[in-house]
Amino acid sequence: MKALLRALVTLLVLVAGWQALVWATGLPRYLLPSPLAVADAMQRQAPLLLTHGLTTLAEILIGLVAGVTLGGVSALLLARFRTARRWLMPLLLVSQAIPVFALAPLLVLWLGYGMASKIAMAVLVIYFPVTTALFDGLRRTDPGWLDLARTMGASPAAILWSIRLPAALPAFWSGVRVAAAVAPIGAVIGEWVGSSSGLGYLMLHANARMQIDLLFAAVLVLGLFAVTLYAAVDALARRALPWQPDTQPAEDANP
């Protein structure tokens, strides 16, 4: 509760600073709208923001689920099969050398102006962090556990499933946290390149019409999505790993 209050105070100070900047410089509304003007735009355009927001939210969530699933399965295959490692690892690394955003126009060309190209974009940005996080985790199993499992006559599949995977879950969830943070970026970039709905589309549209207050409102909604998504994933991760101690210094939690 106290942490929330502190965050609110920080936010209030920032907003007050913003308002003060607008007053002090007298910048016109089409360059820097005041917080009040943004709040006003948010209220007036609520139905519009909601429609476009839902499109973007759907893209983010579907992209996140698909990207995390795909990344998780890839990491497991890489860890289990030497052939997969030898043939796919270099490909995976090289694929990351290509900036995913450069592929956005191509995705729109192939998959169209609808949600599919944005979901594909989100999957592309999510896939690598999840795959590498889980694969790294799977590679770093305590050798003692592996020795023990071998003396117990465990098959490689049983070792992967019962020891290496659970041991790698903390690393996997770190990857999912990163994925949750980058998923909105993927979706919005996709929308910028070509779309007929979504918050990214709304931003471009508002920008072209000098409705900067609406642009700000769209950014705020997107920010809200991102923060909520991150908090949800974080809560999920803590639930999934009750045995994983949080070793952050205790004074952080209890002032």
Place this chain on the structure above:
Amino acid sequence: MTPLSVTISRARLTYGGTLLFSDLTLELPAGRTTCLLGPSGVGKTTLLRILAGLAEPEPPTQVVTGDGQPLAGRIAYMAQQDLLLPWLTVLDNVLLGDRLRHRRPGPARVEQARALLDRVGLAGRERDRPAALSGGQRQRVALARTLMEDKPLVLMDEPFSALDAITRLRLQETAAETLAGRTVLMVTHDPLEALRIGDRLHVMTGRPAVMGPALEPSGPVPRRVDDPGLLAHQAELLRRLAE
């Protein structure tokens, strides 16, 4: 489970071009606890790992069992670390072997695991996670897990060396009582530990290392710490180790 005798003979080990030992023989009589002492780096852990199937034996090393059958799948292993899986409960950790062999533990196995936990003094802690236990308690769970495997040969690699002195003494008693009648090889640094629970003690020293003659202290295990015979033997062992 009938006890098994195991002999490792003509053992040879080179590490990084250095010969650590060659033509070494270690006999593990059936139903007895053999302790292997020696300074760090002498190769005693490697001997144990060869028996455990965790290290490839270097030719011409030979492992021969009393019944002529291969040793694979017939050993239980206990290490210096408890190696408990933090995401499993104490009970599930004891039943880990079944789970890894894709055998859903039936009520009889679960009951057996509970009985073993009771025997090592952890009744009532079945549902706890390892993080809730002290170092000594965790090693007791590891001992229960080793006994649960119920294998003809038990291999222990410095199982109690990470514990404090008093906890170690108590665990040695539990181990000696629960392992009685099994073939056990225990690698240790601690002469007192070997003297408390070992039937036969070997000291491995030198480079290349040689296996000292077996020392067989008298009296039933676990022997008392203040046993005068034990103290005399300890002095003798320390002298051999320092050679």
